[in-house]
Amino acid sequence: MDFHNLLTLSLQQALGPTAVIYALAAIGLNVHFGYTGLLNFGQAGFMMVAGYGMVFVATEWGLSLWLGTLVGLVLTVILALLLGLPTLRLRADYLAIVTIAAAEIVRQTIGAAKFSDKFGGQDGLTGFIQPFRDANPFSGTKGIPGVVTWSAFDFWVMTVGWLLVALSCVVVWLLMRSPWGRVLKSIREDEDAVRSLGKNVTSYKMQALIIGGLFGALAGFMTALRSASIGPSFFATDVTFFAYTVLLIGGAARVLGPVVGSIIFWFLISALGIFFSQATSGTDPLIPASIMDSTQASLMRFIFLGLGLMLLMIFRPQGIFGDRRELAIDAR
Amino acid sequence: MHVRLLRVSLLILPMLFMLLLGTGLSGASASPSADDTAASDAPPVASDNAETGCQLTKPPDDETLSIYGLICDRRESPRVPVPDVTVLVKDASGNEIGRSVSGPDGSFVIDLPGEPISYLGKTYAVSVDKATLPEDTEPEKTDLKIAINTDTDQPVIFPVGAAGPGAEGKLIQAIQLTITGLVFSVLLAMASLGLSMIFGTTGLTNFAHGELITFGALVAFAVDNLDGEIRVGGANVTIIVGVLAAFLVSGLFGWVNDAGLWRPLRRRGSSLVAMMIVSIGLSIFLRNVYQYFAGAQARNYSQYAAIEPWEFGSLTVTSRDVVVFVVGMGVLILTTSLLRYTRLGKATRAVADNPALSSATGINVERVISIVWIGGAALAGMAGALLGVTQGFDYQIGFKLLLLVFAATVLGGLGTIWGAIVGAFVIGLFTELTTLFIPAEFKYVGALLVLIVVLLIRPQGLLGRAERVG
Numbered sequence A: 001m002d003f004h005n006l007l008t009l010s011l012q013q014a015l016g017p018t019a020v021i022y023a024l025a026a027i028g029l030n031v032h033f034g035y036t037g038l039l040n041f042g043q044a045g046f047m048m049v050a051g052y053g054m055v056f057v058a059t060e061w062g063l064s065l066w067l068g069t070l071v072g073l074v075l076t077v078i079l080a081l082l083l084g085l086p087t088l089r090l091r092a093d094y095l096a097i098v099t100i101a102a103a104e105i106v107r108q109t110i111g112a113a114k115f116s117d118k119f120g121g122q123d124g125l126t127g128f129i130q131p132f133r134d135a136n137p138f139s140g141t142k143g144i145p146g147v148v149t150w151s152a153f154d155f156w157v158m159t160v161g162w163l164l165v166a167l168s169c170v171v172v173w174l175l176m177r178s179p180w181g182r183v184l185k186s187i188r189e190d191e192d193a194v195r196s197l198g199k200n201v202t203s204y205k206m207q208a209l210i211i212g213g214l215f216g217a218l219a220g221f222m223t224a225l226r227s228a229s230i231g232p233s234f235f236a237t238d239v240t241f242f243a244y245t246v247l248l249i250g251g252a253a254r255v256l257g258p259v260v261g262s263i264i265f266w267f268l269i270s271a272l273g274i275f276f277s278q279a280t281s282g283t284d285p286l287i288p289a290s291i292m293d294s295t296q297a298s299l300m301r302f303i304f305l306g307l308g309l310m311l312l313m314i315f316r317p318q319g320i321f322g323d324r325r326e327l328a329i330d331a332r
Numbered sequence B: 001m002h003v004r005l006l007r008v009s010l011l012i013l014p015m016l017f018m019l020l021l022g023t024g025l026s027g028a029s030a031s032p033s034a035d036d037t038a039a040s041d042a043p044p045v046a047s048d049n050a051e052t053g054c055q056l057t058k059p060p061d062d063e064t065l066s067i068y069g070l071i072c073d074r075r076e077s078p079r080v081p082v083p084d085v086t087v088l089v090k091d092a093s094g095n096e097i098g099r100s101v102s103g104p105d106g107s108f109v110i111d112l113p114g115e116p117i118s119y120l121g122k123t124y125a126v127s128v129d130k131a132t133l134p135e136d137t138e139p140e141k142t143d144l145k146i147a148i149n150t151d152t153d154q155p156v157i158f159p160v161g162a163a164g165p166g167a168e169g170k171l172i173q174a175i176q177l178t179i180t181g182l183v184f185s186v187l188l189a190m191a192s193l194g195l196s197m198i199f200g201t202t203g204l205t206n207f208a209h210g211e212l213i214t215f216g217a218l219v220a221f222a223v224d225n226l227d228g229e230i231r232v233g234g235a236n237v238t239i240i241v242g243v244l245a246a247f248l249v250s251g252l253f254g255w256v257n258d259a260g261l262w263r264p265l266r267r268r269g270s271s272l273v274a275m276m277i278v279s280i281g282l283s284i285f286l287r288n289v290y291q292y293f294a295g296a297q298a299r300n301y302s303q304y305a306a307i308e309p310w311e312f313g314s315l316t317v318t319s320r321d322v323v324v325f326v327v328g329m330g331v332l333i334l335t336t337s338l339l340r341y342t343r344l345g346k347a348t349r350a351v352a353d354n355p356a357l358s359s360a361t362g363i364n365v366e367r368v369i370s371i372v373w374i375g376g377a378a379l380a381g382m383a384g385a386l387l388g389v390t391q392g393f394d395y396q397i398g399f400k401l402l403l404l405v406f407a408a409t410v411l412g413g414l415g416t417i418w419g420a421i422v423g424a425f426v427i428g429l430f431t432e433l434t435t436l437f438i439p440a441e442f443k444y445v446g447a448l449l450v451l452i453v454v455l456l457i458r459p460q461g462l463l464g465r466a467e468r469v470g
Helices: A003-015 A017-035 A043-061 A065-087 A092-110 A113-119 A130-134 A152-176 A179-189 A191-196 A201-227 A237-250 A257-280 A294-315 B002-030 B034-041 B170-202 B209-224 B238-268 B272-294 B319-341 B343-353 B355-360 B365-391 B397-412 B417-436 B440-457
Strands: A141-144 A148-151 B065-073 B086-090 B096-101 B107-112 B122-128 B137-139 B143-148 B154-162 B310-312 B315-317
Touching: A003 A017, A003 A148, A003 A257, A017 A043, A017 A152, A017 A179, A017 A201, A017 A237, A017 A257, A043 A065, A043 A092, A043 A113, A043 A201, A043 A237, A065 A092, A065 A201, A065 B440, A092 A113, A092 A237, A092 B272, A092 B397, A092 B440, A113 B440, A141 A152, A148 A152, A152 A179, A152 A201, A179 A191, A179 A201, A191 A201, A237 A257, A237 A294, A237 B272, A257 A294, A294 B238, A294 B272, B065 B086, B065 B122, B086 B107, B096 B107, B170 B209, B170 B315, B170 B319, B170 B343, B170 B365, B170 B397, B170 B417, B209 B238, B209 B272, B209 B365, B209 B397, B238 B272, B238 B365, B315 B319, B319 B343, B319 B365, B319 B417, B343 B355, B343 B365, B355 B365, B365 B397, B397 B417, B397 B440, B417 B440
Parallel strands: B065 B154
Antiparallel strands: A141 A148, B065 B107, B086 B096, B086 B122, B122 B143, B137 B154, B310 B315
16 A cells, blocks of 8 residues: 555645636635525536537637637526526425536537537547646646645646635625625525615525626636536536535634535545555455455445445534534425 | 344345345356247237248348338238238338348348447338239238337238228327327336335335336246246146236345335434435445346347237237236226225325324334335336336346436326326326327327426426425
């Protein structure tokens, strides 16, 4: 068992581009679920619409990625409006089912062979990354030699990504300490009471859905930039579930909850993955092949993830930083 | 103290059970040739032609995936093979990926290049090149769409007859799709009924319901993989026993789910949203445990792997579809009658309507919920096993079906019993019949869009009671 290797690689994941993406997605969910009490299970759909919007503008029309991000953001707002109109008046579980369905509609439509000349079908789209690559000021490998290092491109993605995360956190912090944010929190606590005070609850929920979706859009952009490609398999339903886990680890309704959650989540996932892969490889593996082979070893982290999500929700639903009193989550 | 012990043991029990189940399953996956030997036990596809030269032969067992088949002229009796006909395989976007020419015995084998795993879950068009057919003949079908769900070789048959009246048109196609849709609807209704009953009595939106479906398919598969065949009076009833086992063991699994996890959570007073997220964790956990033991490859049961369809004109119906439909319908009618006429059924509906009030009238609510979990899981598990019979299964068959189950229940009205069934038939028929007009890859998209549109117009669902929901 090579523990130095395990720690190094896990740290690389925990601070790397993947953690950035999930932190951004979870910040969006924090606005939806943590502050407003909206159960959006379609965050992957928001990410996908935005990511494809940006890439499509670059590959199909050859325009700049900047314009692409603008198109992506506009498309996200449109999706939020389309989803919000039928569901925000309904009970929380209806919103959950409709958003998860909508994300799957988006994924199957964009990934369809019928539109493969536009969206590349299951293979997705590539060949848009050069402008982003050219803007990279770094070269060689970056990081702390001997402890944790990243390639120059990854480091560039991380720099942009963590800047976005920091910016998003500031925005969320400012929003939530404003009167507007207090209305959101009171909607989460008691919708009827807010309505009786003359506030337009549906309108506030819609605004929250749009703003949270926009943070999801940032996650979608980073997904495309990180892999230098985009495909339907990047936005499976599990992405949303993982983002929820990230949010709940850190603590919902806390500004820094998603960020800490994402770092811890990816450290643990990566450490578990490396541990079991090391434990089953080599000539004399720690765990005999009759119990677990290398394919099964790669599943162990997801088994622990599922178990962890259950236990977390049962025993510490407020996560690390959350306040249980503030978050008596019951949206029914 | 001993209550906690009981809870812990209830959590451990299913895991032990899954380990047991897993040894059965992994025993099966250890021998990759199991599929092939199983398939050769099945009746040959064209057994009535045994004495003629026109018989389907299996291609050699090798690592590549092949599409094999036979071209026979059915005007003659016995049938005669048609040699020198070119057959093409194309993928969904129309690119040719293989071709072959039928030999003197009318058979052809097209090896698909590359790893078999890369073909799974995709649909391919197999077509006959009309120009290479003998003159004055007309194949009854020139294009066949086959979906590759297993990594075994795929048989196809092109019967050739006299130049017929041409394309039968959309009507025949619609009837054919209706039959497929009805079979699917019945299974969807069984799965949805469980979800709806559990929602109705406990308020839980169970995202792990799909895993109950998969569980049933896996239990039936474990039974199927036991050594030998189970015979009653000379007939091979392995799969019947498998489906029954799926029903019973899934019921037990449902009880374990409730007693080990959900009942303690209800006692703690966990909120519904928290429980919904717990069910997501359970879904991820179970799905990966299934894959751990059963592997990722798609599977089929040994019986019913290849059967000859009954043909009515140009309609084809398999005995398998009929049996699955009849069994499913029977179970549905039985369940709804139980809910309608028995004391327990009335108690269930009372709890679904108002738990506090029914508790006050002396109904043991926890007992009713326990029974609903057993019944709901048993129905879902049986649906999974029967779905495995009709189209094969893999470790995430239930997860893939979950959104359609949700769509069916919400469409009919969450928590209503008749609503779930009506919703399932609407969704099941809709998914199949829309393939008349739109490409098959959009059929689920269409069904989910229907869900959203219905919610816009009638938020309480088709049969739900109108109430103010926000």
